[in-house]
Amino acid sequence: MAWILDEYSKFHGHSPAVVTGKLIDLGGSLGREAATGCGVVYATEALLAEYWKAVKGLTSVIQGFGNVGSWVARLIHERGCKVIAVRENAEDVKEKFIIEAANHPTDPEADEILSKKGVIMMPDIYANAGGVTISYFEWVQNIQGFMWDEDKVNKELKRRANKMNHKVIFPGIIALNLHVIHEFGGNQDTGDEQPMYIVRIDRQRWLHLHEPIKINIGNHKTGRATVCVFKDPLEIASDGNSRPRSAMKKRHLLQLKQPATIIGLRYSFQQRRQETYDPGNSVFGFVGHRFCHFFLVCLVFSVLA
Template sequence: MAWILDEYSKFHGYSPAIVTGKPLDLGGSLGREASTGRGVVYATEALLGEHGKSINGLTFVIKGFGNVGSWVARLIHEKGGKIVAVSDVTGAIKNPNGIDIPALLVHECDVLVPCALGGVLNRENARDVKAKFIIEAANHPTDPEADEILSKKGVIVLPDMYANAGGVTVSYFEWVQNMQAFMWNEEKVNEELKKYMTKAFHSIKNMCRTHDCNLRMGAFTLGVSRVARSTVLRGWEA
């Protein structure tokens, strides 16, 4: 990102807002490294709060332990959640009760958080998932057939297009800071992220109530409706 900034600036003058994810010394934002994982946790809190629950005291399984998964684990632990299993490409860590590593995804827990690859929940394993909630921290971790199976089982899935949006939201904050030529402290970044993630969840829930649909369809409907409304307001309707 530093290289892109430098190349663009050679021809157009110093332009830090041209790209996000930059090093702090070149106009990057504090809190960016943790932002996707932190956004996942804020999204999880919003969802659980809707069901009268909180992270504290619930059990979690985290699939993937890279940047997103490791921050999710750290923050959930800080908030009193019990992480009973974590896995990545090299294997899995068992809890004291001895979780079977190949069966990690079917191990019973309150919340399953896939944080790495797409398609890890599919028609072969979806019926065995015993979690009450799935938080899609990865991109497209649940294929359509698994989505239907989980829905019939009553599993609540928080869709990726919302749940893992913390990173791009803080990238937007970085752009805002660059345009203002003023750097926020990390506390403000995190406060703004929580505000946006919480507000977005309630907007999705309102759409779900209006159209009697699940969270994934509510998120898609909300996004499409906003684009459609903007298009009409700009006079682009057919």
């Protein structure tokens, strides 16, 4: 990077913004060393939240222990995850989640084996985006001629990672395929306790949603349900509690006496209107782009006996 900067600057004058990943003295950004690993951890937390899990209490295997791997190990250890660093081949993998922190680490054959085993993979282009994000920050600082302190870099990284997670993962959390994916509590035979349903909507449908979406629930024998309406599952899972029922705030719950139809609205918190999804602004689009917060507003629409 130093060589590229040097060569370019010979012909065009000192231009630090032409290349990123530079040493600090040459205009590099503070925070780069940890940024990719940090981004991997934020992305992992968001993925786990989708499955009502937190890093805390899990066991992990890290393959590759250089810059990214060692930062991930340190950060998840701090969050209460037990790290066992071993190499594995795809046939031996027992993990439920694989986070691709390196570039293209899973070859097509392994991908097929893992997918048949039901392993959930988070792709590299998403998981390691902290690296390119810090490059963007470096470029911004260079063109501004102003150096951010490390705290500012870390805060910006976290802010943008969270926005990306809301954009890319959270819409999928709230729904997939319009059916009940989790049912907590309740005894289907005796109807002793009220079950809780977590409802998802297909992500593509969510992203292109212009009209309110309707979800029918309540094929339960007892005809009663508790529907969880939430705006940020990560918030719920981040306390390390993988049992959403106890972490759920009262205001997130709707008590239903009978099966019902729920209407979900895609809602922009900042602009207070429904947003149009721009496919060109997906995974990496978060860099330098203005985002909005979304959350699902669910309303009980009608009762279907």
